[in-house]
Amino acid sequence: MNQDVWGPxxxxxxxxxxxxxxxxxxxxxxxxxMFMALGxxxxxxxxxxMRAMTERAFGTMSNYTLLAVPFFIFMGVxxxxxxxxxxxLETIGVLFGRARxxxxxxxxxxxxxxAAATGVVGASVTxxxxxxxPVMLRYGYDERLALGTIAASGTLGQIIPPSIVLIxxxxxxxxxxxxxxxxxxxxxxxxxxxxAAWVMVAALTRPLAAPALPPEARARGxxxxxxxxxxxxxxxxxxxxxxxxxxxxxxxxxxxxxxxGAVGAMALAATGRHFNLEMLRxxxxxxxxxxxxxxxxxxxxxxxxxxxxxxxxxxxxxxVLSNLPGGPLGFLIVVNVTVFLLGFFxxxxxxxxxxxxxxxLPAEQLGIxxxxxxxxxxxxxxISFLTPPFGFSLFYLRGVMPxxxxxxxxxxxxxxxIVVQVLMLGAFILFVTPNVGPVPGAP
Numbered sequence: 001m002n003q004d005v006w007g008p009x010x011x012x013x014x015x016x017x018x019x020x021x022x023x024x025x026x027x028x029x030x031x032x033x034m035f036m037a038l039g040x041x042x043x044x045x046x047x048x049x050m051r052a053m054t055e056r057a058f059g060t061m062s063n064y065t066l067l068a069v070p071f072f073i074f075m076g077v078x079x080x081x082x083x084x085x086x087x088x089l090e091t092i093g094v095l096f097g098r099a100r101x102x103x104x105x106x107x108x109x110x111x112x113x114x115a116a117a118t119g120v121v122g123a124s125v126t127x128x129x130x131x132x133x134p135v136m137l138r139y140g141y142d143e144r145l146a147l148g149t150i151a152a153s154g155t156l157g158q159i160i161p162p163s164i165v166l167i168x169x170x171x172x173x174x175x176x177x178x179x180x181x182x183x184x185x186x187x188x189x190x191x192x193x194x195x196a197a198w199v200m201v202a203a204l205t206r207p208l209a210a211p212a213l214p215p216e217a218r219a220r221g222x223x224x225x226x227x228x229x230x231x232x233x234x235x236x237x238x239x240x241x242x243x244x245x246x247x248x249x250x251x252x253x254x255x256x257x258x259x260x261g262a263v264g265a266m267a268l269a270a271t272g273r274h275f276n277l278e279m280l281r282x283x284x285x286x287x288x289x290x291x292x293x294x295x296x297x298x299x300x301x302x303x304x305x306x307x308x309x310x311x312x313x314x315x316x317x318x319x320v321l322s323n324l325p326g327g328p329l330g331f332l333i334v335v336n337v338t339v340f341l342l343g344f345f346x347x348x349x350x351x352x353x354x355x356x357x358x359x360x361l362p363a364e365q366l367g368i369x370x371x372x373x374x375x376x377x378x379x380x381x382x383i384s385f386l387t388p389p390f391g392f393s394l395f396y397l398r399g400v401m402p403x404x405x406x407x408x409x410x411x412x413x414x415x416x417x418i419v420v421q422v423l424m425l426g427a428f429i430l431f432v433t434p435n436v437g438p439v440p441g442a443p
Contacts, residue, residue, distance in 0.1 A: 007316030028300035032307040071258030075265040077283040082269035101203025101210035111153025115160040125154030129400040142209035148413030158382040160188035172356040177254040301353035343384025
């Protein structure tokens, strides 16, 4: 059978099982086994190829870079349960609350700090939803603006280092995670500033939607306020310095920095007298659950990729994407539109493990920097956390917001922030992406 037939059949089969609700890891692994049998029957696939599966699975389990994932997840969960996020949100909210829209600006600022300290979306969105949402609603904030600000700010952890998304993308693209972290700093700052700009526009055009805090709710000035700010800001800043500073300075790998961050998070929790066996057990259980999910996804993806390549599906994908109208720009637009649309239905792990390995070859043929492609995809995958109906940030916030607020209100609240991210993504693709041009001698 022609390679141009096996590729789309196998890719379509995997998507069929995924969209029917079957667990993604087993959908990919099952599709691989089915097409291995079919390919063997018609003589297009040598079953001896599957001997490589055990070696690849072992390589996945012993991947040193991916060891950073459980470290950063554990760090984020510990910080959430240590009340550090709560103290930071309360203090910064009061500090910024004097200005119209200031409370929302404070939430964005805290979201960026928590992103740089943990890189875990669930911890940030849940903490800010529990602490900030009641305060914002109590002082008259529009429900849509409040919900959208919290969901978007909590999702900054997917582009601001240390980001789990960037670690996974670095592994899949074969790019240094440290390089991705360094390249992601500017996009993360730009996105944070864009959120703040939108909140300021909303506060100016709709004053009643984002009022200033009343005088009785504002903190007193002077030494007491400065002491509260210093005590709330110093712990996350020290942790950020230890984790990111060690990576950027070349002192530690992302995995080693993650280990330092995990130890630092436990030390901060102990300092605040919130460290106990119950909290440690809960953090370890949550970390184990997410890590096992990632490992099973990786093994299923490895089996799928092995059979897909054995049936020359990778050559079919490369031929389609490298011959798109518009060259590299056309490739970037099609890939990002595809990732954006898939983000409405499946989560970022699944997109990264399914789509990314398929686009590496055409990207290299077109001369696109894989390091910068990782940043572009990271921005795009962050959008998937906010796009209904399956955006993870929406699930986290829905779980802690008042029951009387309709889910539709949450969906409408995140739309402006999705638009901001899409505009930023388009600007980066059109004006910032470097090293775009066909490789001499590439097909």
